Amino acid sequence: MGMRRVAIVGAGMTKFVRRALETGPELAWEAASRALASCDLRLSDIDGVVLGTAPDAFDAVHMKGEYLSDGAGAWRKPYIRTYVGGGTGVFSVIQGWYHVASGVFDTCLVVCEEKMSSHIPHPQGAFITIFDHILERPLGPNLLWIFAMEMNAYMNRYGLRKEDIAYVAVKNKRNAADHPAAMLGVRDITIKDVLDSPVLAWPVQRMDVSPIADGAVAVVLAADHVARRVTDKPVWIEGVGWNVDTTYWTNRDLSYPTYLEEAARMAYRMAGIKEPRKEIHVVEPYDPFDYKELHHLEGLLLADRGKAPEDAATGRFDRDNENHPDWLPSSPSGGLLGVGNPIAAAGLMKVAEIFWQLRGEAGDRQIPGNPKRGLAQAWGDLMQIGTVVILGV
Amino acid sequence: MEKVNIVTQAQPWVDRFPLTGRYTYGVAGERFFRELKENGRFFGTRCTACDVVYVPPRLYCLRCFAPLEEWVEVPSTGTVHTFTVVHQDLDEAPLPTPEVIAFVQIDGCDGGLVHRLGEVAPEDVYIGMSVEAVLKPTAERQGGLTDIAYFRPTLR
Numbered sequence: 001m002g003m004r005r006v007a008i009v010g011a012g013m014t015k016f017v018r019r020a021l022e023t024g025p026e027l028a029w030e031a032a033s034r035a036l037a038s039c040d041l042r043l044s045d046i047d048g049v050v051l052g053t054a055p056d057a058f059d060a061v062h063m064k065g066e067y068l069s070d071g072a073g074a075w076r077k078p079y080i081r082t083y084v085g086g087g088t089g090v091f092s093v094i095q096g097w098y099h100v101a102s103g104v105f106d107t108c109l110v111v112c113e114e115k116m117s118s119h120i121p122h123p124q125g126a127f128i129t130i131f132d133h134i135l136e137r138p139l140g141p142n143l144l145w146i147f148a149m150e151m152n153a154y155m156n157r158y159g160l161r162k163e164d165i166a167y168v169a170v171k172n173k174r175n176a177a178d179h180p181a182a183m184l185g186v187r188d189i190t191i192k193d194v195l196d197s198p199v200l201a202w203p204v205q206r207m208d209v210s211p212i213a214d215g216a217v218a219v220v221l222a223a224d225h226v227a228r229r230v231t232d233k234p235v236w237i238e239g240v241g242w243n244v245d246t247t248y249w250t251n252r253d254l255s256y257p258t259y260l261e262e263a264a265r266m267a268y269r270m271a272g273i274k275e276p277r278k279e280i281h282v283v284e285p286y287d288p289f290d291y292k293e294l295h296h297l298e299g300l301l302l303a304d305r306g307k308a309p310e311d312a313a314t315g316r317f318d319r320d321n322e323n324h325p326d327w328l329p330s331s332p333s334g335g336l337l338g339v340g341n342p343i344a345a346a347g348l349m350k351v352a353e354i355f356w357q358l359r360g361e362a363g364d365r366q367i368p369g370n371p372k373r374g375l376a377q378a379w380g381d382l383m384q385i386g387t388v389v390i391l392g393v
Numbered sequence: 394m395e396k397v398n399i400v401t402q403a404q405p406w407v408d409r410f411p412l413t414g415r416y417t418y419g420v421a422g423e424r425f426f427r428e429l430k431e432n433g434r435f436f437g438t439r440c441t442a443c444d445v446v447y448v449p450p451r452l453y454c455l456r457c458f459a460p461l462e463e464w465v466e467v468p469s470t471g472t473v474h475t476f477t478v479v480h481q482d483l484d485e486a487p488l489p490t491p492e493v494i495a496f497v498q499i500d501g502c503d504g505g506l507v508h509r510l511g512e513v514a515p516e517d518v519y520i521g522m523s524v525e526a527v528l529k530p531t532a533e534r535q536g537g538l539t540d541i542a543y544f545r546p547t548l549r
Binding site for chain 1: 403407410414416418419422426447449455474475476477478479480481482483484485491494495496498503504505506507508509515520537538539
């Protein structure tokens with residue numbers, strides 16, 4: 001297609017916390033400056049900047065892209081804000097990728113920020129305005145409706161047990177105990193803890209859901225010739241995919257994310273992947289809810305439909321279970337359920353985790369076996385978009 | 394990656410972000426809600442090329458992008474496609490009575506409506522249950538989603 005190869009050469013993040021003293025731009029600066037420092041680049045080496053952040057209402061600041069621009073390193077540079085809801089964190093890398101792949105820039109700084117603690121009393125108050133103002137908001141919706149109904153449809157279609165789904169929350173919160181930036185790492189959590197947590201909107205219970213958070217993450221992208229000068233461990237962006245379904249979720253099959261399958265197929269095609277279950281060595285699927293990780297593993301064609309919960313129960317997705325015949329470590333970072341969920345930043349955290357895993361720099365979270373290829377995925381808008389990035393070394 | 398020390402007791406400045414909307418129903422929505430309000434009937438639009446009936450009605454087909462001009466009356470009955478039982482309000486306080494919210498697939502149509510279920514205990518609701526709309530009396534209807542009071546199990 002006449003495009004240039006693009007690599008991720010650096011990554012950095014802030015701690016994810018319930019309430020940060022730092023403003024949004026300060027969080028963005030902290031993550032961006034760490035990402036630059038990680039690859040010994042300075043802001044003056046950056047040709048363009050992509051900023052990803054979810055709805056303005058989350059930070060309770062209008063025109064958040066402009067508000068955050070200085071913190072993202074965009075002063076007197078080409079700059080764009082990207083936003084596809086929860087899918088933003090992974091999509092921001094896709095947008096950075098085409099800036100560089102196209103030849104427009106040699107380097108691009110990609111920054112994602114979210115500061116959800118500004119809301120009183122809870123950002124749900126802002127989130128519910130995503131519902132249709134004519135068809136749904138007159139009911140006084142609760143954000144959890146939509147997820148609870150999707151989870152119920154998924155469970156019903158395949159006859160799934162809550163304990164198999166809860167396993168994901170346990171796995172991810174345990175994994176997060178080894179993440180220095182995590183908000184909710186718990187080493188000794190059990191399935192019973194999840195099943196005993198308060199019911200919010202059945203079948204969603206407290207510990208099935210990721211916590212809202214403040215935080216920022218950044219990565220540095222570079223074209224082939226620059227990447228090789230900057231680092232001896234470039235992590236290549238081998239495939240990207242994204243796809244959107246109808247806004248009207250009442251016109252969708254809620255038990256299977258077809259739009260994600262389309263996004264995954266696009267990315268696999270670009271990466272030349274024929275057998276994703278063998279060729280992907282580590283995966284960071286989007287896990288704002290425990291069932292979503294499983295739903296997404298199925299949509300990514302990494303598990304059979306309705307079988308991901310069963311696979312999880314066998315330990316297939318555990319971080320250190322390399323003797324499992326179909327081992328596929330999933331959310332080794334601890335995911336949104338464990339590290340925290342500052343929306344756009346959480347998606348980019350997943351890309352950063354794959355970057356660290358493929359470079360062997362994931363510390364106590366490092367999966368064994370020198371993984372060569374990994375996939376990060378996010379999901380969002382009105383649960384209608386899938387965004388996928390495949391990285392390789 | 395080193396840890397960042399974050400102060401959690403930051404002094405807050407409190408301010409509001411007030412917004413009020415005045416929304417139109419749209420070309421298709423105007424007709425749908427007018428029929429609901431005045432005649433207590435549900436209408437959808439049909440795409441002949443794709444053989445799909447949209448409820449709520451759409452002005453265009455999202456599959457083939459054709460304008461939709463064929464209006465068809467559809468039943469006010471449907472099936473529970475999925476549901477949830479809500480136990481907490483937006484501030485995470487327990488609701489006095491858990492509330493059942495369902496996505497009701499309208500019979501013979503692509504799509505449907507999200508609404509409350511009434512006249513049924515939460516533990517008796519199941520996916521696949523047949524339900525029917527209960528409308529408010531004509532005099533109380535204002536031309537909006539809440540002209541439907543709720544859906545209830547179909548009386549047989």
